[in-house]
Amino acid sequence: MKRLVGTNKEISRILYEEQLALSQQQTDVDDLVREILSQVKIRGDEALRAYSQEFDQLAIQDLEVGDSLIEAAFAELDTRVLAALERAQKNIESYHRQQLEQGFEDQPSPGVIRGQLIRPIERVGVYVPGGTAAYPSSVLMNVIPAKIAGVKEIIMITPPQEHFNPAILVAAKLAGVNKIYQVGGAQGIAALAYGTETIPKVDKITGPGNIFVARAKKLVYGLVGIDMIAGPSEIGILADETANPAYLAADLLSQAEHDQLARAILVTNSDQLANQVQEQLEIQLKTLPREAIARRSIEDNGRIIITDSLASMFELMNQIAPEHLEIAMDQAYSYLDLVENAGSVFLGHYTSEPIGDYYAGTNHVLPTTSTSRFSSALGVYDFIKRIQYTQYSQEALAVVADDIRCLAYAEGLAGHARAIEARSQK
Amino acid sequence: MKRLVGTNKEISRILYEEQLALSQQQTDVDDLVREILSQVKIRGDEALRAYSQEFDQLAIQDLEVGDSLIEAAFAELDTRVLAALERAQKNIESYHRQQLEQGFEDQPSPGVIRGQLIRPIERVGVYVPGGTAAYPSSVLMNVIPAKIAGVKEIIMITPPQEHFNPAILVAAKLAGVNKIYQVGGAQGIAALAYGTETIPKVDKITGPGNIFVARAKKLVYGLVGIDMIAGPSEIGILADETANPAYLAADLLSQAEHDQLARAILVTNSDQLANQVQEQLEIQLKTLPREAIARRSIEDNGRIIITDSLASMFELMNQIAPEHLEIAMDQAYSYLDLVENAGSVFLGHYTSEPIGDYYAGTNHVLPTTSTSRFSSALGVYDFIKRIQYTQYSQEALAVVADDIRCLAYAEGLAGHARAIEARSQK
Numbered sequence: 001m002k003r004l005v006g007t008n009k010e011i012s013r014i015l016y017e018e019q020l021a022l023s024q025q026q027t028d029v030d031d032l033v034r035e036i037l038s039q040v041k042i043r044g045d046e047a048l049r050a051y052s053q054e055f056d057q058l059a060i061q062d063l064e065v066g067d068s069l070i071e072a073a074f075a076e077l078d079t080r081v082l083a084a085l086e087r088a089q090k091n092i093e094s095y096h097r098q099q100l101e102q103g104f105e106d107q108p109s110p111g112v113i114r115g116q117l118i119r120p121i122e123r124v125g126v127y128v129p130g131g132t133a134a135y136p137s138s139v140l141m142n143v144i145p146a147k148i149a150g151v152k153e154i155i156m157i158t159p160p161q162e163h164f165n166p167a168i169l170v171a172a173k174l175a176g177v178n179k180i181y182q183v184g185g186a187q188g189i190a191a192l193a194y195g196t197e198t199i200p201k202v203d204k205i206t207g208p209g210n211i212f213v214a215r216a217k218k219l220v221y222g223l224v225g226i227d228m229i230a231g232p233s234e235i236g237i238l239a240d241e242t243a244n245p246a247y248l249a250a251d252l253l254s255q256a257e258h259d260q261l262a263r264a265i266l267v268t269n270s271d272q273l274a275n276q277v278q279e280q281l282e283i284q285l286k287t288l289p290r291e292a293i294a295r296r297s298i299e300d301n302g303r304i305i306i307t308d309s310l311a312s313m314f315e316l317m318n319q320i321a322p323e324h325l326e327i328a329m330d331q332a333y334s335y336l337d338l339v340e341n342a343g344s345v346f347l348g349h350y351t352s353e354p355i356g357d358y359y360a361g362t363n364h365v366l367p368t369t370s371t372s373r374f375s376s377a378l379g380v381y382d383f384i385k386r387i388q389y390t391q392y393s394q395e396a397l398a399v400v401a402d403d404i405r406c407l408a409y410a411e412g413l414a415g416h417a418r419a420i421e422a423r424s425q426k
Numbered sequence: 427m428k429r430l431v432g433t434n435k436e437i438s439r440i441l442y443e444e445q446l447a448l449s450q451q452q453t454d455v456d457d458l459v460r461e462i463l464s465q466v467k468i469r470g471d472e473a474l475r476a477y478s479q480e481f482d483q484l485a486i487q488d489l490e491v492g493d494s495l496i497e498a499a500f501a502e503l504d505t506r507v508l509a510a511l512e513r514a515q516k517n518i519e520s521y522h523r524q525q526l527e528q529g530f531e532d533q534p535s536p537g538v539i540r541g542q543l544i545r546p547i548e549r550v551g552v553y554v555p556g557g558t559a560a561y562p563s564s565v566l567m568n569v570i571p572a573k574i575a576g577v578k579e580i581i582m583i584t585p586p587q588e589h590f591n592p593a594i595l596v597a598a599k600l601a602g603v604n605k606i607y608q609v610g611g612a613q614g615i616a617a618l619a620y621g622t623e624t625i626p627k628v629d630k631i632t633g634p635g636n637i638f639v640a641r642a643k644k645l646v647y648g649l650v651g652i653d654m655i656a657g658p659s660e661i662g663i664l665a666d667e668t669a670n671p672a673y674l675a676a677d678l679l680s681q682a683e684h685d686q687l688a689r690a691i692l693v694t695n696s697d698q699l700a701n702q703v704q705e706q707l708e709i710q711l712k713t714l715p716r717e718a719i720a721r722r723s724i725e726d727n728g729r730i731i732i733t734d735s736l737a738s739m740f741e742l743m744n745q746i747a748p749e750h751l752e753i754a755m756d757q758a759y760s761y762l763d764l765v766e767n768a769g770s771v772f773l774g775h776y777t778s779e780p781i782g783d784y785y786a787g788t789n790h791v792l793p794t795t796s797t798s799r800f801s802s803a804l805g806v807y808d809f810i811k812r813i814q815y816t817q818y819s820q821e822a823l824a825v826v827a828d829d830i831r832c833l834a835y836a837e838g839l840a841g842h843a844r845a846i847e848a849r850s851q852k
Contacts, residue, residue, distance in 0.1 A: 020649070078836070080832050081832055081833065081836045083829075084828075084829040084830075084832045084833050085833070087826075087829055088829070088833065091534065094532070094534055095532075095534075095540055098530045098532065098542070099530075099542070099812075101527075104524045104525075106520070106521075106524065108517065108520055108521075108787070112786070113759070113773075114521055114786060114787060114788060116524070116525070117762065117765065119765075119766055119767070121799065121800050122766065122767075122799065132838060135837050136833075136836070136837070137833060137837065167836055203799040203800045204800045222655060222795075222797070223446070224800065225797075225799075225800035225801060229648060246848050247845070247848050247849055250841070250844050250845040250847075250848040251845050253841045253844070253845070254839070254841040254842045254844070254845040256841070257839060257840070257841035257842070258839075284844070288840065288841055288844070289840045289841075290839075290840065290841060294841060332817070333539070333817055336543065336815060339543065339545075339813060339815075340545055340548065341545070341548075341811070341813075342813055343813070343814070344813070344814040344815070344816070345813060345814065345815040345816070346815075346816055346817075347539075347815060347816065347817035348817050348818075348819075349820075349849075350818050350819060350820045350822075350823045350849055351816055351817050351818045351823075352823075352845040352846055352848075352849060353845065354830060354834060354839075354842040354843075354845050354846060355816065355818055355823070355826070355830060355846070356814075356816055357834075357842060358829075358830050358833045358834065358842075359826055359829060359830050359833070360538070360540060360816045360818070361534070361540060362540060362814040362815075362816055363814065369648075371648070371651075372811065372813070373547065373548065373629040373651075373811075374547050374629045374630045374650065374651035374811065375651060375811065376811050376812040376813070377812065377814050379812060381807070381812070385767070385798065385799075385800065385801065385802050386525075386802040386803065386805060386807070387765060387767075387768055387769070387770070387771060387798070387802070388769070388770040388771065388782075388788040388789065388803050389762060389765075389770070389771040389772075389773060389788075390770070390771070390772055390773065390777055390781065390782055390786045390788055391758070391759055391772075391773035391774050391777050392774075392776050392777045392781055392786070393774075393776060394775075394776045396776075397776045397777075397778075397781070400513075400781075400785055402510075403509075403510040403513055403514070403784075403785060404510075404780060404781060404784050404785050406506050406507055406510045407507065407510050407511070407514065407562075407563060407784045407785070408780060408783075408784065410504070410507045410562070410593055411561050411562070411563065412558060413680070413683060413684075413716075413780075414683070414714065414715045414716065415676070415679045415680040415682070415683035415714055415715075415716060415720060416680045416683070416780040416783060416784075417780075418676050418679070418680070418710070418714070419673070419676040419677050419679070419680040419778040419779065419780050420778055420780060420781070421676075422672050422673050422676040422778075423673060423775075423776055423778060
């Protein structure tokens with residue numbers, strides 16, 4: 001990993017620019033994506049079948065993935081994986097249930113009622129990638145919060161396959177997906193955004209995907225809601241001399257193995273620890289199955305910064321605003337108050353980040369590329385709407401009518417004032 | 427207003443297509459907007475001054491609007507407007523304070539701690555249009571929720587003027603804006619997104635603006651957060667034979683006077699009421715100061731739908747998902763349970779929509795163009811982040827290590843498994 005030297009302000013500026021460069025999305029696929037969106041909008045299912053033939057070399061009869069395939073997946077799946085998925089599901093459910101919100105109502109003055117209703121989004125679409133990036137854990141992370149929010153209908157789409165990864169279908173069933181359709185890419189996003197004869201139009205689309213999926217989501221944003229446009233994954237580690245360099249190296253590599261664009265950043269006040277982590281990285285990389293990807297990530301994008309104080313370490317990390325933040329120090333919990341920006345925080349020497357990827361119950365769909373400065377992990381709050389309401393009695397309106405008229409005329413909106421005046425005359 | 431006839435499904439489809447057409451944003455300004463963004467990014471303040479000269483024909487010395495101008499605004503503002511603004515502010519504060527969230531923490535099993543922190547966004551930028559669309563009420567609606575969320579620094583920008591509308595500066599001061607800068611258009615959004623020598627980079631940008639502002643916000647979205655890209659304003663009214671046609675016509679016109687693209691929709695089970703509203707519209711239009719705009723809106727985009735039952739009325743309105751929803755019926759409150767999609771609901775014969783625009787305390791920044799299916803009024807929740815945290819003790823990790831390894835290997839991510847294994851060996 002490359003060492004960076006400078007003031008916190010300089011370093012965070014450099015890291016931010018580097019991060020932006022890493023997350024720069026190609027937009028040169030946009031013309032093709034627009035064409036696909038428009039074809040699906042016009043031709044519906046027919047276009048979906050044609051694109052499956054063209055891109056996936058598969059002739060699809062039934063767009064829906066039927067119950068028999070799902071039953072077969074349960075029969076095929078390793079029972080240990082099934083049991084682990086079920087235990088992970090329980091943890092994800094118990095964590096996210098705490099995010100459920102209540103509405104409120106008050107009566108601030110006589111004859112006035114105000115409040116806020118909480119309503120689930122009606123229909124949600126979840127995109128699940130095919131191939132090697134088909135992660136059952138991501139199915140759980142996307143579907144469970146929607147289910148807890150009370151979403152009535154959850155539609156999952158995934159690229160057509162000769163043989164589906166059974167863990168994906170099983171996770172979908174466990175989490176409560178209502179229908180699964182086999183369609184991928186930009187054409188899948190189009191089907192969810194516009195609806196076709198077979199696939200119903202949804203209100204919001206979540207889930208990760210390749211560049212075609214990401215650009216299609218960005219283009220249909222506004223017509224439907226989307227979760228976020230995720231960039232490459234990142235981990236930031238704050239560690240002092242109490243940290244174990246072998247643990248840290250393993251955690252940095254667990255992030256690096258995702259993608260050569262993934263980024264691992266270590267901030268420490270211990271020069272010795274920094275050196276030991278570098279050594280451990282080299283040792284552990286040699287036997288890692290995904291060594292090539294992880295090495296590129298660590299060498300190109302890994303960064304170590306040595307600072308002189310804990311205060312400075314936290315200041316810098318808050319400026320970096322990492323997706324995952326590990327605090328590898330004794331008494332890590334006591335430092336939680338210092339965290340201002342991060343997607344998900346892992347406290348102490350034993351809370352390795354993969355615990356959160358799979359199991360603890362916190363969500364692993366997280367804001368990347370410093371966007372934790374203004375956004376949050378996927379949660380139940382992403383699947384609800386808050387609806388305001390107000391009621392004024394005739395008498396209550398009479399009390400405030402002059403103020404409202406005064407403000408309306410001050411803004412040059414006489415029609416607004418007249419709506420109040422209409423109710424005052426008699 | 428034009429009458430629409432058909433099944434609810436047909437009508438909601440037609441309305442949706444019409445709505446989309448109305449909200450179609452020009453994108454032909456994008457090249458210019460990109461050039462402006464890039465110039466401000468490179469040249470900073472110098473570019474801002476050059477654009478002010480070019481677009482506003484004003485030579486700006488101080489980009490900051492200083493205290494002396496704000497003091498002068500207080501001296502100039504009609505004291506009745508000031509008093510009304512202060513009372514509106516109190517209502518907005520007391521409503522939004524109810525949106526403040528608490529974090530949570532649980533200990534689902536021995537040695538495991540999980541939780542969610544709530545943190546305010548650090549720095550927010552609010553855009554306030556100049557000229558006739560400079561609404562002090564919008565300043566309050568954007569700034570107060572941010573303030574209540576605990577945002578440390580709120581920056582307001584507004585186009586340079588020979589003479590500022592005093593109500594804008596006063597509302598900013600009342601609501602707690604920290605700094606005001608005079609810069610408008612895409613160059614203002616660029617300044618907030620990238621920062622300049624004078625204007626600090628913010629984490630999120632809110633507030634309405636013209637097409638240049640809207641496209642610039644869309645283009646910088648991801649780099650910073652944004653509130654929403656608002657389309658033309660809409661009102662949907664559900665009314666039965668108990669409604670007063672003069673009130674309804676006045677409310678429809680209060681929406682229509684905003685913009686010829688604004689849209690007013692009446693859904694009723696009373697043919698007689700529909701006819702009376704049409705008559706009242708004609709009578710009231712004749713004396714409305716903004717008659718030309720309102721008439722275009724009502725004639726081109728106003729719609730009346732007659733249905734045969736209350737159930738059908740609510741079903742259709744939920745499909746329409748209006749920004750503003752009035753329920754002009756006796757016992758309106760008892761129908762609140764039937765509302766699934768709407769930005770803000772106004773209950774009963776006396777709760778005219780302008781009460782919410784100015785005064786009741788609910789927010790008037792609302793989801794337009796059917797986006798209330800998946801999004802909500804601007805609120806305190808838009809100015810906070812939720813940060814997850816987890817802590818596992820060594821013993822707690824040992825209990826779940828096999829499950830996590832099993833899931834990691836099932837996904838082909840050995841590096842993830844190894845981060846767990848590193849902590850099990852000893």
